Ligand SMILES: C[S@@+](CC[C@H](N)C(=O)[O-])C[C@H]1O[C@@H](n2cnc3c(N)ncnc32)[C@H](O)[C@@H]1O
């Protein structure tokens with residue numbers, strides 16, 4: 001750690017200031033010593049340059065193993081890719097100009113791939129992790145002037161309130177015993193005006209979920225070396241099949257739902273991500289945008305953005321409450337007149353979805369691009385070509401065809417409609433726009 005880190009820290013037990021006790025620094029780094037509380041006199045050792053606020057790695061032993069076995073696989077500067085940087089931008093919406101010169105916290109830093117990015121973008125960045133992944137982070141990026149790594153539990157963080165400009169946490173909070181509670185520990189550490197970004201699991205396929213939880217119940221209990229051997233075997237046997245053309249056919253495409261195996265082009269990455277899915281003790285797959293938005297509201301955050309789902313969201317601390325609750329306003333959907341575009345299984349699903357929200361009576365037309373379907377009946381409607389509709393007769397078009405999704409979106413764009421304002425997919429409506437509208441109205 002750097003000696004000046006101490007001004008950011010406080011005792012996780014009594015919140016009093018900490019004092020640095022060390023025989024000295026080498027190249028500006030404290031390698032050994034302790035942080036001693038001025039209030040309760042608790043002492044937190046600094047071992048191999050890392051302040052330790054936990055005694056061991058508790059329930060996250062699988063992550064200690066994971067990030068030390070694959071300590072550089074996902075690190076852009078080691079593998080010559082930009083994949084972690086691309087992921088970081090996608091999942092946080094943050095750009096270099098948002099981080100330059102800022103004080104940033106990475107919650108659950110693993111082997112430090114995002115510490116690498118934030119520090120190369122010019123932030124002063126602090127990474128915490130409960131597991132011994134901190135050893136990997138420290139080796140990878142800890143010697144940089146603008147990086148510090150701490151071993152700490154998100155439920156007992158050693159930071160003073162309101163100090164960070166930006167907090168991000170990517171793929172972490174759903175691995176704790178209580179995702180909401182873990183999240184709510186973070187906004188108090190944010191400066192007024194600061195940004196928080198989280199990426200969390202949200203999987204709705206019941207088969208995929210049940211199979212995953214079944215396997216995890218077994219593989220979170222077996223020794224890590226055995227789980228590793230199993231994941232290696234799975235990847236060797238199934239990844240070639242999963243990347244073959246056979247997978248487009250039934251019953252093959254069901255197989256990854258019950259036996260998930262990563263198919264990244266780098267073999268080590270495949271085994272890492274397969275292990276990462278099969279072994280964690282906790283894995284909350286229920287973090288829908290509406291649920292996360294509920295936590296944002298609980299924490300008084302505003303300017304919320306739903307960047308992607310499953311679920312990447314960010315928001316800002318705004319103590320004066322001046323910013324809007326949502327960054328992008330949602331289309332007015334309650335009284336809208338809907339067109340369902342796609343008269344097949346997707347169309348049926350869209351009609352059922354609107355029915356479930358009590359909006360089925362607001363469907364004014366069902367369209368399809370197949371000329372043979374025009375004029376035929378479809379669940380109480382008569383299928384029409386889209387071109388036959390007058391713009392003033394509808395408000396929102398639901399794209400209800402999975403294979404035709406991109407083509408229909410282009411067609412609607414060409415007709416002058418704007419995505420998420422005047423058209424969107426069934427998922428946009430069902431998972432995001434309608435539940436969020438109702439949450440905010442409640
Ligand atoms: C899937 S890894 C993600 C690591 C990193 N964010 C990345 O994407 O490369 C999840 C991390 O969360 C950490 N973690 C789980 N529970 C934690 C807790 N209570 N406090 C701090 N870190 C925790 C694990 O140790 C693990 O390193």
Ligand SMILES: [Zn+2]
Nearest residue numbers: 011014037040
């Ligand atoms: Zn104390």
